[in-house]
Amino acid sequence: MRYLIFCLAMVVSQFSQADALQPRLISIGGAITEIIYQLNAAKNLVAVDSTSKHPKAATELPNVGYMRALSAEGILSLQPTQIITTSAAGPQAVIAQLKQSGVDITVIDQPYTVAGTKTKILTLGKMLKREQAAQALIDTMQESIDQSLAMVPTDQKPVNALFFLGMRGNQLMAAGQGTQADAMLKISGIENAGASFQSYKPLSKEAVINIDPDVIIISQHNAFDAKIKEQFAFTSAYKNNRILVGKSEDLLGFGPRLASGVKQIVDTAY
Amino acid sequence: MKLSLTFILLCLTILASVIASLLVGAVSISWQDFIAIIDARISEQLIEANLRLSEYVMTELRLPRTLTAVLVGLGLSVAGVCTQGLFRNPLADPSLIGVSSGAALGAIFVIVVGPTLFSQYNLAGPFLLPAFAFLGGLVATFVAFQIASNHGHTDTALLLLAGVAINAICFAGIGFLSYLADDNQLRDLTFWNLGSVAKTTWQQITIAACLIIPASIGLLYFRHALNCLLMGEAVAAHIGHNVVFIKRMIIMLTSLIVGCCVAISGVIGFLGLVVPHMMRMLVGADHRLLIPASMLFGASLLMIADVISRVIVSPAELPIGLIMSLIGGPFFLGLLLKHKRQGKL
Numbered sequence: 001m002r003y004l005i006f007c008l009a010m011v012v013s014q015f016s017q018a019d020a021l022q023p024r025l026i027s028i029g030g031a032i033t034e035i036i037y038q039l040n041a042a043k044n045l046v047a048v049d050s051t052s053k054h055p056k057a058a059t060e061l062p063n064v065g066y067m068r069a070l071s072a073e074g075i076l077s078l079q080p081t082q083i084i085t086t087s088a089a090g091p092q093a094v095i096a097q098l099k100q101s102g103v104d105i106t107v108i109d110q111p112y113t114v115a116g117t118k119t120k121i122l123t124l125g126k127m128l129k130r131e132q133a134a135q136a137l138i139d140t141m142q143e144s145i146d147q148s149l150a151m152v153p154t155d156q157k158p159v160n161a162l163f164f165l166g167m168r169g170n171q172l173m174a175a176g177q178g179t180q181a182d183a184m185l186k187i188s189g190i191e192n193a194g195a196s197f198q199s200y201k202p203l204s205k206e207a208v209i210n211i212d213p214d215v216i217i218i219s220q221h222n223a224f225d226a227k228i229k230e231q232f233a234f235t236s237a238y239k240n241n242r243i244l245v246g247k248s249e250d251l252l253g254f255g256p257r258l259a260s261g262v263k264q265i266v267d268t269a270y
Numbered sequence: 271m272k273l274s275l276t277f278i279l280l281c282l283t284i285l286a287s288v289i290a291s292l293l294v295g296a297v298s299i300s301w302q303d304f305i306a307i308i309d310a311r312i313s314e315q316l317i318e319a320n321l322r323l324s325e326y327v328m329t330e331l332r333l334p335r336t337l338t339a340v341l342v343g344l345g346l347s348v349a350g351v352c353t354q355g356l357f358r359n360p361l362a363d364p365s366l367i368g369v370s371s372g373a374a375l376g377a378i379f380v381i382v383v384g385p386t387l388f389s390q391y392n393l394a395g396p397f398l399l400p401a402f403a404f405l406g407g408l409v410a411t412f413v414a415f416q417i418a419s420n421h422g423h424t425d426t427a428l429l430l431l432a433g434v435a436i437n438a439i440c441f442a443g444i445g446f447l448s449y450l451a452d453d454n455q456l457r458d459l460t461f462w463n464l465g466s467v468a469k470t471t472w473q474q475i476t477i478a479a480c481l482i483i484p485a486s487i488g489l490l491y492f493r494h495a496l497n498c499l500l501m502g503e504a505v506a507a508h509i510g511h512n513v514v515f516i517k518r519m520i521i522m523l524t525s526l527i528v529g530c531c532v533a534i535s536g537v538i539g540f541l542g543l544v545v546p547h548m549m550r551m552l553v554g555a556d557h558r559l560l561i562p563a564s565m566l567f568g569a570s571l572l573m574i575a576d577v578i579s580r581v582i583v584s585p586a587e588l589p590i591g592l593i594m595s596l597i598g599g600p601f602f603l604g605l606l607l608k609h610k611r612q613g614k615l
Contacts, residue, residue: 077298101323179453
């Protein structure tokens with residue numbers, strides 16, 4: 001009974017808050033934050049997570065930490081009325097606590113495809129009452145992707161590529177099946193040379209030479225290492241200068257910059 | 271006189287830590303609100319509307335953390351004291367005989383293989399990780415113990431060596447599971463390895479309390495025997511202690527406690543090793559005083575570390591394992607230097 005009264009009181013207080021105040025939005029997930037800014041709906045945004053690095057304005061908002069290590073109290077201290085996130089957010093216990101506290105949590109999960117990204121933008125557009133802006137964003141994105149894919153020759157065998165994630169030292173983490181990188185290669189009309197394994201796996205330099213991919217893509221978080229390409233000196237990709245070193249949020253974000261990621265990959269490969 | 275003062279101070283510290291743990295965090299709660307909420311809870315009155323957020327944060331978010339920190343802090347410290355006493359080695363730690371790595375292997379197995387293997391057992395979901403962690407710890411201890419046992423006698427040196435081998439096997443298993451893990455699971459693994467007291471549910475706390483508290487009291491029962499063991503096993507046996515039984519019980523109880531702690535909070539290092547040292551400097555090596563002192567201080571230290579972890583980068587949160595090392599390391603070094611200067615070391 002006490003719980004029922006508590007829950008009722010929480011609901012009532014939520015309504016009275018919503019009447020009196022502007023909605024207070026927290027975005028958890030880089031792509032979601034980026035879309036919110038692109039849709040010009042960021043004025044109600046009160047905080048973001050640490051994966052939200054774009055645009056720069058988002059980094060100036062309070063930061064609730066890494067999306068997989070959230071703190072319920074930290075988030076509640078910002079008195080949000082709505083949290084938008086993906087299923088990658090966690091830990092699950094914290095998400096449960098947030099739900100229990102009465103905050104409205106929307107989980108937007110879409111497959112890593114062009115269609116999935118469009119649905120993500122459209123869903124956010126509907127939620128934030130910016131349908132037109134969302135449609136415009138989708139149209140621009142599709143147009144740009146079409147332009148990039150027009151560069152891909154249809155009369156020859158597709159090239160293959162190895163996609164590496166944030167190299168540290170000598171450890172190469174190559175993208176296998178079921179990764180965002182694999183999805184990105186599919187969209188760009190390129191075969192994944194790492195399709196024989198699942199997820200990200202360490203690959204020795206010897207194995208890379210043995211696979212000898214046509215293209216090598218390296219996604220880094222921050223500063224680009226000028227010497228990084230030289231590690232692949234004995235591959236066809238190096239000889240033909242088909243190595244792309246890009247920022248991970250550009251290449252793997254599956255947000256508004258999807259088209260620019262596809263363009264970078266296609267430009268390098270063909 | 272000096273000893274009773276020390277214990278009064280330790281009791282005050284734990285009281286202050288509990289209050290700080292309930293009062294301090296990202297959501298600011300004033301003293302008046304704090305007292306009003308406790309008052310309303312005790313008298314079962316309805317909380318005023320403006321206090322609802324504070325009440326939710328205090329009772330649903332902070333109280334479980336406080337209790338977890340108390341249980342884990344107390345448990346790891348008492349397990350540390352008893353392992354050091356049993357092996358007569360100030361560097362001994364339950365992790366030496368493979369308890370922690372066994373528990374970690376069990377937990378990581380659930381994180382990585384659980385989603386595919388146990389997808390149809392959704393009901394058991396929240397209990398799988400703690401159950402496997404506990405099971406892992408217990409299996410590791412059992413194997414180490416079996417190897418070291420010979421006709422009812424347990425060879426301590428052999429137990430330690432078996433622990434080394436078990437640790438190596440468990441770390442190989444953890445490495446293999448990390449290799450199998452996808453990138454999301456890998457990130458979960460990383461955070462689990464850094465420890466946290468924020469993820470426990472009331473059910474988990476209740477189960478852990480039902481195991482950790484009786485086991486700790488059980489260890490307290492062996493305080494005299496641990497004192498005698500400090501003089502050597504032969505002396506202890508001559509005094510009339512059943513050394514084999516005592517050693518077995520202490521190992522089983524510590525592995526039970528450590529398994530439970532790892533299960534509910536992940537890996538929190540440092541406590542089991544350093545709290546006993548700090549307390550030995552304060553109250554001496556007598557286990558009758560050392561065990562309760564370590565229990566009190568271990569619980570306080572973990573609560574304070576938890577408070578720091580939640581305010582230092584608020585509204586985000588730092589893993590508690592980092593804070594433990596950051597506050598405990600320099601504190602321990604300071605104590606060492608002080609005692610070195612005084613010629614006590």
